[in-house]
Amino acid sequence: MTFLKVEQLSIHAEKEEGDIRLLKSVSLEMEKGERTALMGHSGCGKTTLANAIMGFLKADTFCDYGTVTFDGIVNVPKQLGLDFLDNDPFEDIRGKRIAYVMQNVKDAFDPTEKIGTYIAELFPEEGFFERRKKVISFLEKAGISDPKKVSRSSPQEVSVGELQKIMIMTALARNPELVILDEPFSALDPLSKQQMIEELQKHESMGILLITHEPETAKNLCTSCLFMAEGKVSEKRNTADLSTQEMISCMEV
Amino acid sequence: MSEAEVKMVLPENAFEKLPEDEKNNEFIAMKSRSYFQDVWFQYKKNKLAMVSLVFIIVMILMAIFMPMFSRYSYEAQDLANPNALPSAAHWFGTDKFGRDIFIRIMYGARISLSVGFAAAAINLVIGIVWGGMCGYIGGRFDMILMRIVDIIYSVPTLLYVILIMLIFGSNMFSVLLAICISSWVGLARQVRAQVMSQKEQEYALAAKVLGASDMRILFRHLVKNSIGPIIVNTTLMVPSAIFTEAFLSFVGIGISIPMASWGTMANEAKNMLFSAPLQMVWPVSAICLTMLALNFIGDGLNQALDPKKRSR
Numbered sequence: 001m002t003f004l005k006v007e008q009l010s011i012h013a014e015k016e017e018g019d020i021r022l023l024k025s026v027s028l029e030m031e032k033g034e035r036t037a038l039m040g041h042s043g044c045g046k047t048t049l050a051n052a053i054m055g056f057l058k059a060d061t062f063c064d065y066g067t068v069t070f071d072g073i074v075n076v077p078k079q080l081g082l083d084f085l086d087n088d089p090f091e092d093i094r095g096k097r098i099a100y101v102m103q104n105v106k107d108a109f110d111p112t113e114k115i116g117t118y119i120a121e122l123f124p125e126e127g128f129f130e131r132r133k134k135v136i137s138f139l140e141k142a143g144i145s146d147p148k149k150v151s152r153s154s155p156q157e158v159s160v161g162e163l164q165k166i167m168i169m170t171a172l173a174r175n176p177e178l179v180i181l182d183e184p185f186s187a188l189d190p191l192s193k194q195q196m197i198e199e200l201q202k203h204e205s206m207g208i209l210l211i212t213h214e215p216e217t218a219k220n221l222c223t224s225c226l227f228m229a230e231g232k233v234s235e236k237r238n239t240a241d242l243s244t245q246e247m248i249s250c251m252e253v
Numbered sequence: 254m255s256e257a258e259v260k261m262v263l264p265e266n267a268f269e270k271l272p273e274d275e276k277n278n279e280f281i282a283m284k285s286r287s288y289f290q291d292v293w294f295q296y297k298k299n300k301l302a303m304v305s306l307v308f309i310i311v312m313i314l315m316a317i318f319m320p321m322f323s324r325y326s327y328e329a330q331d332l333a334n335p336n337a338l339p340s341a342a343h344w345f346g347t348d349k350f351g352r353d354i355f356i357r358i359m360y361g362a363r364i365s366l367s368v369g370f371a372a373a374a375i376n377l378v379i380g381i382v383w384g385g386m387c388g389y390i391g392g393r394f395d396m397i398l399m400r401i402v403d404i405i406y407s408v409p410t411l412l413y414v415i416l417i418m419l420i421f422g423s424n425m426f427s428v429l430l431a432i433c434i435s436s437w438v439g440l441a442r443q444v445r446a447q448v449m450s451q452k453e454q455e456y457a458l459a460a461k462v463l464g465a466s467d468m469r470i471l472f473r474h475l476v477k478n479s480i481g482p483i484i485v486n487t488t489l490m491v492p493s494a495i496f497t498e499a500f501l502s503f504v505g506i507g508i509s510i511p512m513a514s515w516g517t518m519a520n521e522a523k524n525m526l527f528s529a530p531l532q533m534v535w536p537v538s539a540i541c542l543t544m545l546a547l548n549f550i551g552d553g554l555n556q557a558l559d560p561k562k563r564s565r
Contacts, residue, residue, distance in 0.1 A: 081389040084467045095464030107455035
């Protein structure tokens with residue numbers, strides 16, 4: 001049985017100059033524990049697809065057709081807040097069974113909240129002092145050089161690379177069954193990138209949907225890959241069958 | 254480059270040793286401050302706003318404690334000594350019934366300030382909940398709730414103020430009710446606009462992705478991030494509520510005699526304007542100074558909370 005299934009998802013955005021079709025009947029399937037890379041040129045709808053899988057649409061964006069099914073639970077992506085009054089099928093899944101590392105990490109943290117408070121949410125049952133200890137050890141594990149200072153800083157005071165590390169580690173902290181990574185290593189130095197890839201490899205049974213521009217990273221982490229262009233998704237191919245050069249030419253289409 | 258050449262380019266005295274106390278200068282950085290510490294730091298720079306804040310605090314303290322320790326009360330008449338000029342016994346003089354004006358101003362401050370702050374607090378709560386829900390949920394829910402707001406907005410304020418006064422009588426509760434019904438609407442609209450723009454920020458989505466509930470995202474993240482303009486608007490609501498109360502009392506449908514409100518005092522002094530003009534000065538200047546001070550505080554907060562308006 002397929003674990004994650006996107007069926008004929010069509011999404012358009014309403015702009016002043018007219019409607020733009022972001023996704024044109026996109027379908028994709030992933031087995032449990034499968035590792036797939038999603039590649040394509042900038043602006044082809046990769047992030048829209050990732051958001052839609054999590055169940056979100058941006059403002060003035062509408063879903064015309066299609067569903068996202070995760071382990072038998074069917075959902076239609078909606079704008080944030082619209083399902084406040086009725087129940088949201090993915091409410092109990094998000095963060096626990098599917099994790100999502102967003103592309104724009106700099107804005108993905110509440111600017112009025114300290115990093116330590118953000119991480120402390122991972123340990124809701126612990127007492128105050130116990131929590132602080134856990135936050136510090138969590139940051140140490142994420143490879144942050146000065147955990148005490150970072151836990152007391154607001155997101156603007158921390159480097160993008162460190163935020164990216166924190167975000168990846170937070171996503172992995174609850175042992176999700178699937179993690180969607182939207183260009184997760186874009187601001188990391190080679191050493192930190194290697195460290196994060198190792199952390200991802202540790203979760204052996206976890207599925208990965210990796211959005212990236214780098215063929216090497218895709219080959220390193222994923223067994224299969226999909227190409228996206230103009231809101232459409234190609235057939236799934238094995239990363240082992242493709243050379244780096246072939247991957248780059250596929251992205252250009 | 255050989256060693257000889259280097260020596261030629263750099264003469265012996267090209268560098269001098271740094272004095273001992275300047276050696277660590279590169280480690281001196283700006284002290285990291287939390288958001289509200291920073292706002293306070295910015296606010297302190299504004300002299301006028303600081304003076305106003307001190308004035309309002311002194312006013313509040315006097316309104317609370319002066320009547321407790323004074324030998325006069327706001328209603329005790331001294332018919333042997335009407336319309337007295339200011340003296341050591343009666344600092345602001347007495348009115349036509351021989352009541353001490355100073356203590357009546359203090360009682361008026363109690364009423365005016367409590368009406369002002371209570372109205373602002375009630376408006377803040379209603380405005381945040383109503384506007385926040387509208388902005389966050391959107392869609393048809395937002396449409397219906399905002400049309401209700403439009404309807405309330407379109408009815409002239411004075412109309413239902415007078416209606417409320419007729420039904421509930423002239424007392425502080427009905428003044429408060431009348432002020433609150435009309436003024437929460439503006440705040441709700443502002444909160445809605447703020448929340449709608451904050452909702453599009455990535456962190457709202459990121460919080461949802463981590464499994465945060467909608468309630469938590471709305472009140473903990475979105476409202477907290479838009480709190481600056483909301484606080485400013487609420488501060489400016491205090492003087493407008495005080496003004497409305499004084500106005501209603503002055504035209505005779507607010508706080509009723511013998512309770513002392515600045516509006517009723519001005520109303521009473523109106524009859525004595527030609528024989529004892531000083532009696533008019535006290536309540537009017539109390540209203541003026543308080544309004545000015547509160548507006549300066551609002552202005553100062555506006556500057557301190559809005560990073561774009563800061564002068565660094």
